[in-house]
Amino acid sequence: MTYSVAILGASGYTGAELVRLIATHPGLEVRALSGDRKAGMAMSEVYPHLRHLDLPPLQKIEEIDFDGVDLCFCALPHATSQAVIAELPRSVKVVDLSADFRLRDPVEYEKWYGKPHSAPELQKEAVYGLTEFYRDEIRGARLVAGTGCNAATGLYSLLPLIRAGVIDLDDIILDMKVGVSGAGRSLKENLLHAELSESWFPYSVGGKHRHLGEFDQEFSKAAGRKVEVQFTPTLLPANRGILAATYVRGDAAEIHATMQAAYGDEPFFAVLPMGEVPAAKHVRASNFVHIGVVKERAAGRATVYATLDNLTKGSSGQAIQNANLMLGLPETEGLMLAPVYP
Structure with missing residues (x-):
């Protein structure tokens, strides 16, 4: 079975890394890409190394139709994911690559990031995304918070x-x-x-x-x-x-x-x-x-x-590893690529 995913913030480095990895993933396909400042552009214009891929154009988040999207990767800047994820359909599973849901205690979040958390109820349900230590919780999660690299x-x-x-x-x-x-x-x-x-x-x-x-x-x-x-x-x-x-x-x-x-x-x-x-x-x-x-x-x-x-196991690869668990796919699916050398 193939699952449809959206990548919000696809014009950043972690977004581009997600696209690169998903390109060879047999169980995932990219349904939508967002990049607000580059909306309307082709991904190949932003990242020419991806020009061989057939990808949807970059859109603003509010233009994306989430009907049929199984999972959303949020590769947005810190402090922006909270409001965006709060508006996503509950049927869509979410892997957040920002810092917005990593800290369980709202007091600690405000201490380190300088502002109150705007979605404390979502923060309570987020599972910390260090896969090897939270594997069982991640399998049943709707929202997973990726770690810092x-x-x-x-x-x-x-x-x-x-x-x-x-x-x-x-x-x-x-x-x-x-x-x-x-x-x-x-x-x-x-x-x-x-x-x-x-x-x-x-x-x-x-x-x-x-x-x-x-x-x-x-x-x-x-x-x-x-x-x-x-x-x-x-x-x-x-x-x-x-x-x-x-x-x-x-x-x-x-x-x-x-x-x-x-x-x-x-x-x-x-x-x-x-x-x-x-x-x-x-x-x-x-x-x-x-x-x-x-x-x-x-x-x-x-x-x-x-x-x-930092971009793969520290962020986008970890995100896909967690998505595999959330969707019932083999954990290593799409991630056994050998390192690039030299």
């Missing part, structure tokens, strides 16, 4: 260890290197080629990064008590990809064994041999995650390395 990388690095109690919860440092596409497609001065090229810099430091809200929520839930990590993201002059180095206190062999137990049967994960480290290029444009564990020379210390593609 940085958040997914950090959560995959630490959740199994926190659940198993094999690390010191008060001594966690998360250092993350991220590609520039994670900042979206809108024009920003600090993302111009002349500003970013041949340079890299930390951003949202000192506990200000919004993905800390997701870390606080998920780590504390896993531990059964408050857990706060130190987090520094660094922007690199690379188009896509994330690599996290997480510094923890614990036995490296036990940490490695815990990761193997957690991810050994997961189709999109590879836990590397002890001491081997992953590279962002090895998962580029794929839905795969590579994890490595290294024993440090200081007694009782280890580093966990994790890498994923």
